[in-house]
Amino acid sequence: MSAPKRKRGGQHASGKKAKHVKIIADGSDPPSENTQETKNVITIPAPVSMGKWTNKERVLIFSSRGINFRTRHLMQDLRSMMPHSKADTKMDRKDKLFVINEVCEIKNCNKSLFFEAKKKQDLYMWISNCPRGPSAKFLVQNIHTLAELKMTGNCLKGSRPLLSFDPKFNKEPHYALLKELFIQTFSTPRYHPKSQPFVDHVFTFTIADNRIWFRNYQIIEEDASLVEIGPRFVLNLIKIFQGSFGGPTLFENADFKSPNMHRREIRLAAAARVREKQMVKEMHKMSKAQAKPDLITDITDDVFDTPAEEKPLHIETEPPEPKAMKKKNNKAFKRTRMQKSRR
Numbered sequence: 001m002s003a004p005k006r007k008r009g010g011q012h013a014s015g016k017k018a019k020h021v022k023i024i025a026d027g028s029d030p031p032s033e034n035t036q037e038t039k040n041v042i043t044i045p046a047p048v049s050m051g052k053w054t055n056k057e058r059v060l061i062f063s064s065r066g067i068n069f070r071t072r073h074l075m076q077d078l079r080s081m082m083p084h085s086k087a088d089t090k091m092d093r094k095d096k097l098f099v100i101n102e103v104c105e106i107k108n109c110n111k112s113l114f115f116e117a118k119k120k121q122d123l124y125m126w127i128s129n130c131p132r133g134p135s136a137k138f139l140v141q142n143i144h145t146l147a148e149l150k151m152t153g154n155c156l157k158g159s160r161p162l163l164s165f166d167p168k169f170n171k172e173p174h175y176a177l178l179k180e181l182f183i184q185t186f187s188t189p190r191y192h193p194k195s196q197p198f199v200d201h202v203f204t205f206t207i208a209d210n211r212i213w214f215r216n217y218q219i220i221e222e223d224a225s226l227v228e229i230g231p232r233f234v235l236n237l238i239k240i241f242q243g244s245f246g247g248p249t250l251f252e253n254a255d256f257k258s259p260n261m262h263r264r265e266i267r268l269a270a271a272a273r274v275r276e277k278q279m280v281k282e283m284h285k286m287s288k289a290q291a292k293p294d295l296i297t298d299i300t301d302d303v304f305d306t307p308a309e310e311k312p313l314h315i316e317t318e319p320p321e322p323k324a325m326k327k328k329n330n331k332a333f334k335r336t337r338m339q340k341s342r343r
Contacts, residue, residue, distance in 0.1 A: 055189035060104050060130075062088040063115035071115055071123055073145040077231045078113065081216070082186065083158040083194035085113075097126070097245035104130040111185045114245075115140075122259045125235065126245060127181050133243040134250065136178060138212075138235040139259070146230045153218035153227035155201040160188040161216075162199060168207040174240055174251040175207065202226065210255050211236050 061079055063071065067090075079085050086107050091099070097114075104112050114126040123143070128135035163186060169179040186203055188195050199219070206213045212235040217226040240251040 051191055053189065053191045053193060057084055057111060057184060057187075057189050058107070058109040059085045059111040059113060059185055060088060060100075060107050060109040061085045061113045062103075063090055064093055064117055065090045066093065066120055067115060067117040067123070068120065070143050070145060070148075071117065073147060074143055074231055074233065075115060077146050080157060081161070082188065084188055084192050100126075100128070101131040101244050113185065124238075127185060128244045129181065129184070130244050133247060134177065134181070134241060135244050135246075136181060136240045137238045139238060139256070141211075141234045141236060143233045144231060149228070149230035149232070151227065151229045153220075153229035155218045155229060156196055156198050158188075158194055158196045159198040159200050160190070160195055161186070162202045162219075163187055164202050164204045166205060166207045169205070174237075177240065177250070178212070178237070179205075201229065210253070 112128045112130050116124040123140040125138045125140050165179055169175045202217045204215045214233050216229055218229045237253045238256050239249055242248045242250050
């Protein structure tokens with residue numbers, strides 16, 4: 001096989017020609033032609049980067065139907081902070097999650113942030129590498145958008161952010177996998193057409209209480225201090241899958257408690273408090289109904305009481321004597337009878 005032909009003029013693969021620099025000696029004797037061609041000519045290679053957009057990472061940010069206004073504002077904030085993102089219409093609840101891989105292929109995206117709403121109060125977020133995976137599912141809590149925070153900081157729209165990670169991301173394998181997902185998803189590619197050549201804000205990912213806390217800070221030029229500008233939210237990891245939106249489970253969070261179970265425990269605790277109050281009331285009523293001991297009487301009052309003498313029993317064997325009956329006076333009756341006869 002013949003050797004590959006070199007481009008004319010030492011042209012680099014990036015398209016820019018290499019430079020040839022000649023070095024002239026200070027001596028009086030003129031150098032020969034052979035030494036000039038070999039020793040005094042230095043070739044400087046072309047620069048590796050030509051300012052072209054080579055890392056073509058695109059992120060699809062959209063949601064399912066049934067989200068509230070706070071989730072909609074959070075999606076809009078993420079799209080404004082990530083110039084390499086794309087939007088799409090809301091997905092129907094009846095559609096399966098595998099359809100997202102086809103949507104990403106149509107939109108020419110290789111990463112996706114999908115917000116799934118359930119019961120109009122629970123929000124789940126999927127981060128996936130389409131179409132091969134891996135993917136991770138989170139429960140989103142404590143959402144605060146840019147409009148809610150009203151911070152004093154402000155950064156240039158479309159600027160490239162710095163990503164700051166907690167040291168705990170390097171200690172456990174599932175956090176290391178999530179770190180790589182976050183880097184590929186949230187970092188703006190260099191020389192992106194919609195990005196600005198400035199670095200003036202920082203995305204921080206901190207692990208606390210088995211959750212990932214997201215914060216956005218602006219870098220102030222005067223003293224390089226940080227000012228929070230938002231948005232902010234907390235990610236509670238549920239599962240990590242090998243495939244995109246499915247597949248074998250690589251990691252499952254044993255400390256995760258579903259929102260339905262959390263609300264059920266709150267209801268059971270409230271019902272237990274009500275039952276306890278009712279039992280206290282019933283015990284109070286029963287204590288009132290019972291006879292209270294007489295505290296007025298003195299125990300020493302019976303010390304000087306002496307028992308009476310016992311009398312012998314007397315049994316009567318004869319009937320008692322009859323009593324004498326008195327005659328009634330009938331004078332008043334006779335008088336009235338005589339008066340009636342006279343009339």
